[in-house]
Amino acid sequence: MELLDRYLKAVRSYLPAAQKDDIVRELSEDIHAKIEDKQAELGRPLTDADIEGILKAYGHPLLVAGRYRQDERSVAFGKQLIGPLLFPFYMRVLQFNLGVTSVILFFIYAVLFISRGQPYSLLSSLPSVFFWQLLIQFAVVTAIFTAVDKHLAKHPDRWDPRKPGHAYYAHLPEVAETGQVSRMESISTIIGLSIWLVWLRVMQCSPFFILGPEAAYVKFAPVWHDLYTPVVLLAFVCMAQAGINFVRPDWVRLRSYTRLAMGVAALVVWS
Amino acid sequence: MTLDPNLFENIRLELRRGSLVLAVLAQLRSEQYGYTLRKALAEHGMEVDEGTLYPLLRRLESQGLLVSEWREEDKRNKRFYVLSADGKTIFKQLLAEWKNIDSSLNGIVKG
Secondary structure (H helix, E strand, O other), rough: HHHHHHHHHHHHOOOOHHHHHHHHEEEEHHHHHHHHHHHHHOOOOOHHHHHHHHHHHHOOOHHHOOOOOOOOOOEOOOOEEEEEOOOHHHHHHHHHHHHHHHHHHHHHHHEEEEEEEHHHHHHHHHHHHHHHHHHHHHHHHHHHHEEEEEHHHHHOOOOOOOOOOHHOOOOOOOOOOOOOEEEEEEEHHHHHHHHHHHHHHHHHHHHHHHHHHHHHHHHOOOOHHHHHHHHHHHHHHHHHHHHHHHHOOOOOHHHHHHHHHHHHHHHHHHH | OOOOHHHHHHHHHHHHHEEEEHHHHHHHOOOOEEHHHHHHHHHHHOOOOHHHHHHHHHHHHHHHHHHHEEEEEEEEEEEEEEHHHHHHHHHHHHHHHHHHHHHHHHHHHOO
16 A cells, blocks of 8 residues: 555645645545445455556545635636646746746845845836846746646656656655656656756846846856856756656666765765 | 547536536445545535545535544444535525426526
């Protein structure tokens, strides 16, 4: 029943806090009843494969949990981009990202203010810098969630209850690695690293686009120039692995070896 | 203009959504737990998946139309649902409304 426990934990992690225990208890009871029915029908105890089948039919943990949120809001520009099932998670990620961005910008401006003074010129550039940063965050998060929403709507059954590296199970203990590398994970890796590389490049070559007029007063320490090339190379290796695993999701060992190599390389770079 | 290929399915789901509430309320005139309720609905041709049924039961309970309690049966703890007093009243009203709609619709379809 390890698979069932993992499944229920995954559902639980997406549920509204006040109802977690009660909902999971009822879901658990329902799935156990299904398992008993299936056992009676087959006349033998169920195998892991049978239980996998029941869980897949039950639905993706994110979608199962989303139905309990009773939040009918969605994001639409003409046509719907992010449906009610993903909307609460979209809002959480957006709020988190905007919060972190605001804190970072506040920190940068505080340092500039302390080191330079000139509060009027600083304050005059603040609204446009905030606006562009928040707009970029909004666009990126919305684009990613739109892609996820489309993927889940098109392939609601394309997920694997056993998959240890799956993003939805990343926080759970691993089961024997017999599955495939999720294509969703590969796409997320490529998108995430691409955005980060663009940000890093812009920050290095044209910091004005990120920091506004205050960019003139920000200088990278020499160590960042030394680290830039190895860090970019490591990111490209990760993207290459994700690209290969997108085409060949069954090459699970490639991801394991790449992670190991990346860990060693990162240690060498930072030391 | 090309027809949305999901149009029929979307309208069908809308139609079923309203009917499902009535079916659940009707079935819960006698006490049942989720699994048997779903099976009973399916036996009457009203297939509903768990992802729809359980959130619906919670919503109806939070609206005061159902009451539930956890109880042990066959060595397992199960949550039993039944219509509340308000639920019985609302169900009668909804059933009357459904019959009106049905009769109106029949008249309209027959022309």
